[in-house]
Amino acid sequence: MLIVACIKQVPDTTQVKIDPVTNTLVREGIPFIMNPYDTHAMEAALQLKDQFGCRVAVLSMGPPNAEATLRKALSAGVDRAILLSDRVFGGADTLATSKVLAAAIAKLNAEVEPVGLVICGKQTIDGDTAQVGPGIAVRLGYQQLTLVDKVEELDLVNKKLVVSRKLEGRHERVQAPLPAMLTVVRELNRPRYPTVPMRLAAATAEVEVWDNGVLQLDPQTIGLKGSPTWVSKIFSPERDKGEIVGDGYADPEGTVDLLLGKLMEKDLLPL
Amino acid sequence: MTSTQTIFAPLFIAATALFIWSCWKRLSLTALGRPDNRLDNIGQRIGDTLSYAFAQKRVLAKPSGLIHVAIFWCFLVLMVANTEFILHGLFPAVSFTKLPDGIFMPLMQMIDVVSLITLLAVTAAAIRRLVAPPYPEARTFEAFFILFLIATLMMANFGVNAAKISRMQGSMLEMAKNIMPVSSLFAPYVPPGMGRLVHDLSWWTHALVLLLFMNLLPLSKHFHIITAIPNVFLRRREHPPLPEREEFNAGNSFGISQVDGYTWKELLDSFSCTECGRCQNVCPADQTRKPLNPRGVIAQLKHNLMANGPQLKQGKAATTPLIGEGEASISEEAIWSCTTCGACLQACPVFIEQMPKLIPLRRHLVEMESRFPEELLNLFENMEGRSNPWGIAPTERGKWATQLGERPYEPGKSEYLFYVGCAGSFDARAKQITVATALLLDKAGVSWGMLGKDEKCCGDSLRRLGNEYVFDKLAKENVALFKERGIKKVIVQCPHCLTTLKNDYKQYGIELEVIHHSQLLLYLVQDGRLKLPKQADLGKLVYHDSCYLGRHNGIYDEPREALALATGAEPLEMPRNREDGFCCGAGGGRMWMEEFTGDRINLVRAAEALEQQPDTICTACPYCLTMLDDGMKDLKAEKVQVKDIAEIMAEAVLR
Numbered sequence A: 001m002l003i004v005a006c007i008k009q010v011p012d013t014t015q016v017k018i019d020p021v022t023n024t025l026v027r028e029g030i031p032f033i034m035n036p037y038d039t040h041a042m043e044a045a046l047q048l049k050d051q052f053g054c055r056v057a058v059l060s061m062g063p064p065n066a067e068a069t070l071r072k073a074l075s076a077g078v079d080r081a082i083l084l085s086d087r088v089f090g091g092a093d094t095l096a097t098s099k100v101l102a103a104a105i106a107k108l109n110a111e112v113e114p115v116g117l118v119i120c121g122k123q124t125i126d127g128d129t130a131q132v133g134p135g136i137a138v139r140l141g142y143q144q145l146t147l148v149d150k151v152e153e154l155d156l157v158n159k160k161l162v163v164s165r166k167l168e169g170r171h172e173r174v175q176a177p178l179p180a181m182l183t184v185v186r187e188l189n190r191p192r193y194p195t196v197p198m199r200l201a202a203a204t205a206e207v208e209v210w211d212n213g214v215l216q217l218d219p220q221t222i223g224l225k226g227s228p229t230w231v232s233k234i235f236s237p238e239r240d241k242g243e244i245v246g247d248g249y250a251d252p253e254g255t256v257d258l259l260l261g262k263l264m265e266k267d268l269l270p271l
Numbered sequence B: 001m002t003s004t005q006t007i008f009a010p011l012f013i014a015a016t017a018l019f020i021w022s023c024w025k026r027l028s029l030t031a032l033g034r035p036d037n038r039l040d041n042i043g044q045r046i047g048d049t050l051s052y053a054f055a056q057k058r059v060l061a062k063p064s065g066l067i068h069v070a071i072f073w074c075f076l077v078l079m080v081a082n083t084e085f086i087l088h089g090l091f092p093a094v095s096f097t098k099l100p101d102g103i104f105m106p107l108m109q110m111i112d113v114v115s116l117i118t119l120l121a122v123t124a125a126a127i128r129r130l131v132a133p134p135y136p137e138a139r140t141f142e143a144f145f146i147l148f149l150i151a152t153l154m155m156a157n158f159g160v161n162a163a164k165i166s167r168m169q170g171s172m173l174e175m176a177k178n179i180m181p182v183s184s185l186f187a188p189y190v191p192p193g194m195g196r197l198v199h200d201l202s203w204w205t206h207a208l209v210l211l212l213f214m215n216l217l218p219l220s221k222h223f224h225i226i227t228a229i230p231n232v233f234l235r236r237r238e239h240p241p242l243p244e245r246e247e248f249n250a251g252n253s254f255g256i257s258q259v260d261g262y263t264w265k266e267l268l269d270s271f272s273c274t275e276c277g278r279c280q281n282v283c284p285a286d287q288t289r290k291p292l293n294p295r296g297v298i299a300q301l302k303h304n305l306m307a308n309g310p311q312l313k314q315g316k317a318a319t320t321p322l323i324g325e326g327e328a329s330i331s332e333e334a335i336w337s338c339t340t341c342g343a344c345l346q347a348c349p350v351f352i353e354q355m356p357k358l359i360p361l362r363r364h365l366v367e368m369e370s371r372f373p374e375e376l377l378n379l380f381e382n383m384e385g386r387s388n389p390w391g392i393a394p395t396e397r398g399k400w401a402t403q404l405g406e407r408p409y410e411p412g413k414s415e416y417l418f419y420v421g422c423a424g425s426f427d428a429r430a431k432q433i434t435v436a437t438a439l440l441l442d443k444a445g446v447s448w449g450m451l452g453k454d455e456k457c458c459g460d461s462l463r464r465l466g467n468e469y470v471f472d473k474l475a476k477e478n479v480a481l482f483k484e485r486g487i488k489k490v491i492v493q494c495p496h497c498l499t500t501l502k503n504d505y506k507q508y509g510i511e512l513e514v515i516h517h518s519q520l521l522l523y524l525v526q527d528g529r530l531k532l533p534k535q536a537d538l539g540k541l542v543y544h545d546s547c548y549l550g551r552h553n554g555i556y557d558e559p560r561e562a563l564a565l566a567t568g569a570e571p572l573e574m575p576r577n578r579e580d581g582f583c584c585g586a587g588g589g590r591m592w593m594e595e596f597t598g599d600r601i602n603l604v605r606a607a608e609a610l611e612q613q614p615d616t617i618c619t620a621c622p623y624c625l626t627m628l629d630d631g632m633k634d635l636k637a638e639k640v641q642v643k644d645i646a647e648i649m650a651e652a653v654l655r
Helices: A036-052 A064-076 A094-111 A132-140 A196-204 A252-265 B003-032 B042-054 B065-090 B101-131 B141-166 B170-179 B181-189 B195-216 B221-233 B264-272 B278-282 B294-313 B332-337 B343-347 B355-368 B375-386 B394-401 B421-426 B428-443 B460-464 B468-484 B495-502 B504-508 B517-526 B557-567 B587-592 B601-610 B622-634 B645-654
Strands: A002-006 A009-011 A032-034 A055-061 A080-084 A115-121 A143-155 A160-167 A170-177 A180-184 A208-210 B416-419 B489-492 B513-516 B541-543 B616-619 B641-644
Touching: A002 A036, A002 A094, A002 A132, A009 A064, A032 A036, A032 A064, A036 A055, A036 A064, A036 A115, A036 A143, A036 A180, A055 A064, A055 A094, A064 A080, A064 A196, A080 A094, A094 A115, A094 A132, A115 A132, A132 A143, A132 A180, A143 A170, A196 B355, B003 B065, B003 B195, B003 B221, B003 B264, B003 B294, B042 B221, B065 B101, B065 B195, B101 B141, B101 B170, B101 B181, B141 B170, B141 B181, B141 B195, B141 B221, B170 B181, B221 B264, B264 B294, B264 B355, B278 B294, B278 B343, B294 B355, B332 B355, B343 B355, B355 B460, B355 B468, B375 B460, B375 B468, B375 B587, B394 B421, B394 B428, B416 B428, B421 B428, B421 B622, B428 B517, B428 B622, B428 B641, B428 B645, B460 B468, B460 B495, B460 B587, B468 B504, B489 B495, B489 B517, B495 B504, B495 B513, B513 B517, B517 B557, B517 B645, B541 B557, B557 B645, B587 B622, B601 B622, B616 B622, B616 B645, B622 B641, B641 B645
Parallel strands: A002 A055, A002 A115, A055 A080, A080 A208, A115 A180, A143 A180, B416 B489, B489 B513, B541 B616, B616 B641
Antiparallel strands: A009 A032, A143 A160, A160 A170
């Protein structure tokens, strides 16, 4: 059985800057990392590999430089790393992205080995939509189990699994037949730290690149053209309240006085 | 051939053969180790051997060392006496009596008196071990038995001589009393007519105990009698000890997981340990009841080598794991407990290197097995991804200087690079030290610049924690940047940056002139470039030595002199100061780890500082500052301020 983990290369910053003219993320000067939730998805796949001896492939759709992130996946111990990269895939929204990923999974399933599980992070930190994983599941007709924080059972003989889903204020225990698509949360596991021999091996290992010549998708249904979502405006919400009072490092005592003064002025201190 | 000869000669030959075999069995195992050239600087090595092996400089660091020195020097004399004893037993014609009187008489007097001194010294040693042992587990049967054997040898020697004297008369007797004043005191107790019997009994006791003693040496801690002097001669001469670089090529393995991964000299260390326990008594981990005992590590190494030696000699893999539980393995918790403070290295009288043996084990765990305390995962990822321990965006690095105005290092224009370091750049408290230092540098008109967002962590914690792979990447990037900008002189405020830039980076082909701010501030005052309009009034002030500033880099005096100038009084000293300073608990990457077992090291040190009833504790390291500041909070002594030396200097110069 093949387990597919879907990963994305994202800019490493919590302070995303947005170009006000193009409404896109400013990526210059920001290093890229593997989407943090995806590291847990990959770890989940690797743990099942350790336990059941399944094979693990990682898929990523992105520009050629996303190869670096796929190499990290190889250093963690995945068997195959495939980069889906083609100009016609570019500018995709979550719908078009899930079409490309689903097509690649279907190809692996048909030509390499039956896919039992697809595991994705619950969302990416740059898009935050949480739609791609479910999109893949729908397109492939897989069961979808989102927000998984524990894989309780995997029964390869009867082809079913039991997971715990982390919902707001409660957990839900769900059984589903395979194949299934899981999206996972951070609590699921602790991603492994690659050993040096694995890193060195990953440096020369092959990252396969599949373009649309391989997937043969209709260019009208993918990439920018196949994306019904149009972003009209992205902005950082303005902070409308509050102010930063003084400089606590340079003058702690003065700043405290200033702060107390302001609080008393607004009658916020019980005196 | 006398009857004595017919029995003694074969016994002697058998005992000697057994002794040589035992020694060979152990010492030949050192050949399993990797090569290491320890025969450079022969002149200095001879000098070190004279002062540390023969003059026993480090042994004498403790009062009880005097007993050892007495026994050591007496042994050298008695070696001569025992050689004659054995030769005489084998070839009765060989005897001191054949020597001219001018040599014979003083020699006999010396041996006689030295035997008494030895007897007194081993008695003192036994009492000391009984009453005030160096460490509680030191009261072993083996230790007392060896002392008993030495005492027996001395008594037997007196017995032989007293028996002879008891049968003398007239001028012979007078002469004997003169040349054997101690033995002759025992002569009257030899029963009349029993002289021959007492002589033979004493002689055979002496002979048999001597052969037994010889054969116990290689089997016990007393092997050091044979190995300690070479071990001092072969000591590591570089200070501080640097971990070896690793070559990151596919197919290599990293760190040490099997005993033959150590060098032959490191294996010899294991046979040179006297089990004196001085290392454990200064070890912050051992002293706070953690499962790391540097003496134990050396013993475990020896046991592991003995257990695996036969297989390894045949080219087979070791079966007793080097890392693990049991008396022949070093436990993972012990490996992670080390603060790399270097106190054990400083304390060992025979220059055994305990701490440097642990780093390669950490390397194996991190680099080959990816097994390390959970807290380190974030640290490793933050260091690799954002080149600082907290994972703060690198663009924030220069922000501490927002109010001063960023001052980029300009090649050709700036004299010094102010390498701020991660704590000084990101830690709220340590940023105050950075600002104080920068203001003082400006006041003194020092030409300096910073790297701002281009600065990266020096990698100290990574290297001490065994993550050499990421350290290597950071070090290469830093060295390339320093070379590109033509940086030669560097000011640091963190002793960890100091040692890494100054010492570790030499392995990367760069020799930087690195100065710690505590040194530079002193020089600036001494040169009159910093004026002290008033003295800083901080009440009673006690100074805490950072391990990496002190023991690792020998900087003890400058901070103290600077403090004396800034405050008008010599700083107070804690009982453990300078070379004997006690770690704050943050070195060796422990800064980033939880301390679950035993007492907290920082609290022990904080309490020691509080014993001096200070108003202010002065540190010269951002890690020490954090640890002691936390200590003050935990000990409800928040009124005691913990300040960096730059802040204290700033009080005197800028206020």
